[in-house]
Amino acid sequence: MPNATSSIDTSPWLRGCEVHRDAFIDPGVFALEMQTVFSHTWVFVGHGSRIPQPGDYVTTTVGDQPVVMVRQWDGGISVLHNRCAHKGVKVAGREQGNTGKFFRCPYHAWTYQLDGAVLAIPLKSGYAQSGLEGTEAALGMAAVGAVQVYRDFVFCRLARQGESFGDFFGDALSTIDNMVDRSPEGKLQVAGGVLRYMHHCNWKMLVDNQTDTCHPMVAHESSAGTAVKVWKAAPEGTPKPMAVELFAPFVSPYEFFEGMGIRSWPNGHGHTGTADSIHAAYSPVPGYWDQMKAAYGEQRAQQILGEVRHNTIYFPNIMVKGPIQTLRIFKPLAADRTLVESWTFRLVGAPDLLLERTLMYNRLINAPTSVVGHDDLEVYERSQQALHSRGRDWVNVGRLYDPAETQTPTQVVNGTSELQMRNQYRAWAKYLAMGPEVRA
């Protein structure tokens, strides 16, 4: 099946270090993104620990496509378009569940194998004269173009052909490696539930923000700054609460973030925190170091825990924090609507206190009831509104631009550079330009 794609001119939306406002507010651009960026790239679907047994499934979206991720009889994982081949009903209904030996549509009881193939159709003989075998309906629930499970993280590419998983992510996978290696057993378990936070803004603003190191001391002065102020008023000798330890680094000065460093990789991936980060100075958790030393040996354990990466963007729409075991998904719903899901992991075999700290971080920073979240959402929503202004057309991401930067796909730069944002927008333009996949 040939996959001829039409090339799209992206110059109306990206010129040098500038992004046009239409990239954020135009529903037409959003529709195009769904058919290009979210089709040609490898998008995170879910974590395998949520579906340990055959028939276990999770429903979610990849871009704007409803999908179901399901554990197969052989232990593999499939990702199917969650759409009955008959009348288009969403087949798997729960957010998470077990479907038994097959999927069954709630409308007319068409059933499907766990890999999406048609199992049985009631009154099938009634289709004898209709040429059913030659229709789409006979093909069952459609599989996505490709699936790859990397250390229990499930990714898929909707398009049938395109870059391989390894080519797309390359060295960026090292952040997932580091998060998994932080478990003495080399294993993560999704734990603590998911925080779901609705944002009336474009999804790219959230992706952009993850490596924006010049906003915390400004936007979060009201939350993290107040936390530091309140803490300073505590009586001398009061032990520093975990919450203050989590909040305080947000309002570090520019110099701290400059020294933190940023690394960018090809295809829009990159991370803040190459040398230092806001997660670097947390108190040791009793017993953990001994477990790590026993599992990996002192040198390797030091190497694993010495990696203090802050935010890693896996383009297009997730962010991973290894040292605090969180993963955020920025789910695009419309040009001006994004659902943010913040997931947390237990390091299997590690002390409970690590999960407790991870969950506190998630509550304090990523919840719809979080004061840090309030600061961020306020500026996103103000942007979403004000980008309708015709007074200016372009958004600027030019800080510490180097004309030679596009010649070096992987590089480490000053932590206040907007290099990684430019990297993301360039990747965005690259996949947009490929145009929608043409199905034969």
Place this chain on the structure above:
Amino acid sequence: MSTTAPSALVDLVYHEVRCIDEQRWDDWLALYAEDAHYWMPLTHGQTDPLLQGSLMYEDKMLLGIRVERLKGRRTFSQEPISRCHHLVQAPSVESHDPDPGLARVRAAFHYVETRADEQQLYAGWATYDLRLQGADWRIVLKRVDLVNCDAAFGNIQLFM
């Protein structure tokens, strides 16, 4: 009226939400014991606030930070400020032990939070664990169970 009478427990609930609605934050915080927590679970029937995720699980220091933040000059998410309104069903005294002075009171509520032209309605149940301190009852734990605690919300900036 004696502070050990059940009516004092009920009165405290009405007083607490009134302090919130009138944004009398210092009066509100004073109703909480020094070791108090304010808890908004993320799931129905949740029993663990530490190893399960929650919308909020905050001690008095964190509540104090929120109150300070609401007053701050650079709290941009409060330009304009949020306002709120509680409608509380008659609280029921679930348990009451005058000696040593422990009680649990529960009230169903509707809560409205507004900001600029937006208004959100939330519904749920608040459970108060109370302790007698001298002559006054203090809140040791306020647990807020939303009927849709697992839904995707926008900003919730004040207190239910």
